[in-house]
Amino acid sequence: MEFVKKHYEKIILSVILLGLVGVLVGMWFAIMADKQYMANLRTTYFGAPQPLPALSLSREDAAMRRLGEPYQLDFSETNKLFNPVQWERTEQGKLIKLVTGREVGPYAAVITKINRLYFSVQLESVLTNFGAQPRYVLAVQNQAAPYRWQRNVKRHYISKGERINGVFTLTAVTGPPDNPTSLTLTFPDGRMATLQAGKAWRQVEGYSADLKYSPERITRRGLRVGDQLNFAGDQYNVIAIDQNTVVLLAQSNQKKYLLRYQP
Known part of the structure; x- marks a missing residue:
């Protein structure tokens, strides 16, 4: 009892301090419970907030691109302020x-x-009564010739090894000489053509x-x-x-x- 009498003030102060600590702890739990209650209310009545969509700057980017390019003004054919519509009268009065x-x-x-113009060669006949070598009758036509009279069909009599000036040389005969299956023609530029019997050979010379x-x-x-x-x-x-x-x-x-x- 003597101890209590001497230290009762300290004991009372300790009890008060313990009570204050208990009150503070209780207040902390009360505050946390109240926060949870308020959060539950927001979720119940307002729902969870949705995240904001991604920010689109496409319009702004397009505007910046337009500003970076010079504006083109057409004052030529399509502009009617500086080029009023014109009318023209033809020779017929229209x-x-x-x-x-x-x-x-x-x-x-x-x-x-657009029409193709051909250079063509055709074996028409074989003449065998003109010496040792047969003579071949070739019908030649150049539709691309500059003058009209040059475009007509021309017949040339030629034997193997002979040349028609400026046209071609008969360099080879395949098959019997009096009834060949084909003739080989060589042109001045080195090109060669095989002329089949009964079929015209031709190539495009112009249009x-x-x-x-x-x-x-x-x-x-x-x-x-x-x-x-x-x-x-x-x-x-x-x-x-x-x-x-x-x-x-x-x-x-x-x-x-x-x-x-x-x-």
Whole structure:
């Protein structure tokens, strides 16, 4: 008892401190329980929040790309502020609206057909009454020749080893000489061709073209390199033809125009 009397104040203080510690511990558990309760309420009434979608900057990137490129303004054919619509009257009195600038002139011409021109050789007959060697009658035609009279079929009489100047040389005969199965021809450039009996040998030597110019109702067939055309107030020379294109040369300004064949 004497101990209690001497230290009762300390004992009371210790009890009070222990009580305070207990209160603090209890408050901590109460706070945690209250937080859990509030979290449960948010989940129950509002649901769990969804994550934000990935941020898309595609519009901003596109805008930056546009800003990095210079803006192109077309003040040429398609612009009607500085280039008002023009109309042109043909020689027949027809009015044509010029929208693209190609409604008249060489680009308004249309290639309707391109034809192959052949160089052909055919064995027509064999003559055996002209000495020891037979004479072979060859029909030669060059459809690509520059002059009309040169395009006709020409017959040549030739024996083995002989040459037709500027055309070919008969270098070999296969089979009986009086009834050969084939002839071998050698051209001046070294090319060789085998001419079968009863069958013409031919190769493409050039092309001709058919052209139509609708604004003036002009139609030309069989145009060849060197031919001339007159339309749209100018004269044009045909300077080249291949299997896909025709090239015209304007006499007024020496400008070339390439027309494509679109079958």
